[in-house]
Amino acid sequence: MKRTSLAGDSCPVARALDVFGDWWSLLIIRDASLGRRRFGEFQASLGLAKNILTTRLRTLVERGILKTVPASDGSAYQEYVLTPKGHGIFPILVALRQWTEEFDEHPDEIATIMVDRAKGKPVKKLALLSQDGRVLSATDTTLKLRPAKRARRLATA
Amino acid sequence: MKRTSLAGDSCPVARALDVFGDWWSLLIIRDASLGRRRFGEFQASLGLAKNILTTRLRTLVERGILKTVPASDGSAYQEYVLTPKGHGIFPILVALRQWTEEFDEHPDEIATIMVDRAKGKPVKKLALLSQDGRVLSATDTTLKLRPAKRARRLATA
DNA sequence: CTTGTGTGGTTGCAATATTAAACCGAATGC
DNA sequence: GCATTCGGTTTAATATTGCAACCACACAAG
Known part of the structure; x- marks a missing residue:
């Protein structure tokens, strides 16, 4: 089987899926963004097998999405919290939520x-905007080859 | 293995993942949104086993993400194109892309x-806005229980 | 300090999914 | 008509998942 790795793919969507595109990782990240931190909390919330949770937490830590922090309630156990890279996944969760809605x-x-915490009102739909502020739909966009980063301070001739 | 189904989950993120949260579905959808339509195009682009592609295409059709259309270039084969529900996944692809970037x-x-097709300039980052137009971060939001839909035209007393 | 319990795993085994490769019929291309 | 491509299906080998049992350690009570 050996799930074909997408890590070397040039498509940014594939690269993201390689990091957290499996069946459980995004749900763990969702739980973490809701404030859950403990192994037992994740396990009870998600109902997945403990060995699977163990490996998922480990790879999410390896990949810089979660980090372990020594304690929080005084006990000698560890907790799992999102890194900035992990918090960056928030818009993806929002997009998934809004699609289902x-x-x-x-x-x-x-x-x-x-809802917006300050006002208690539902948030608006995520919008994709152009530089000059127009709302873009899928057909208003296209992909361009990324311009190669020019080598700094090295003469090209 | 018996992947535990998330279809009945009350979390909208889980419900979305139940539909296209497996290893290949989102990549098929990405390809479809890039204009690929034929079985062979998907297979060549993604490099996955053909039997897997067969089952993925079938379930995506069953779930209303793709539909088969009888032909397009005159040949007697069929093609797979996104439904409106499938096109709705576009913001998720954008969010994944921007996270990787x-x-x-x-x-x-x-x-x-x-890029914005009209101007050729890179698009802006997806932004989550409140009803009154403020940009919201994860910590500016919270979840509220969905109010029950009241039965229409039925007196509550 | 000894027993008991909850937390956070690890280890096996059975079930299931993925893959690669062979095979195949129908549709095209020549 | 003959070879090739397209769109799959089948088969066997391999990898991953799930479940359940087990286990070590921390902590609390006595």
Whole structure:
């Protein structure tokens, strides 16, 4: 089987999926962003096998999404918290949430809505904007080859 | 293995992952949003086993992400194109792309950048806005229980 | 200090998914 | 008509997941 690795892929979507594109990682990250920190909290919340949770936490730490912190409630156990790189996944969670809110067949089964903490009102949909502020749809965008980074301070001739 | 189904979960993130959260589906959707339509195009582009591609395409069709259209270049084969529900996944792809662009250890390996088709300039980062237009970070948001939909036209007393 | 319990894992084994490769019929191309 | 491509299906080998049992350590009570 050997899940083909996407780490060397040139597509940024594939590269992201290589890091947290498996069945559980994003749910662990979601839980972490909701404030869960302990092994037992994740296990109880997600209901996954403990050995799987162990390996997922380990690779998420290896990849810089989570870090372990020595303690928090005084006990000698460790906790798992998001790094900045892990917090950066937040917009992806929002996008997933909003897709379900818009397209799910049984939206009545969705338990929660995301609100602006200050006002308590639902957030707006994520919008993709151009540099001059227009809202862009998929068809308004295209991909360009990334310009090669020019070598600094090295003469090209 | 029996991947535990997330379809009945009350979390919208989990529900989305249940639909296209496996190793290949999002990459197929990415390819479809780039205009690929044929079985062979997907297989060549992704390099996955053909039987897996077969089952993935079938479940994506079942779940309303893709639909088969009878032909397009006159040949008697069928093609796979995104439904509106499938096109709705676009912001998720953008969010994944932007996460890699911001946090990947080897950003020089990313081949493409997403640009505004009209102007050719890079798009801005997805922003989460409140109803009154403030940009929200993860800590500016919280989750609230979804208010139950009240039955229409039925007196509550 | 000894027993008991909860936390945070590890280890086996059975079940399942992925892969690569062979095979195959129908549709095209020549 | 003949070879090739397209779009799969089948098969066997291999990898991953899930479940359950086990285990070590920390901590608390006595």
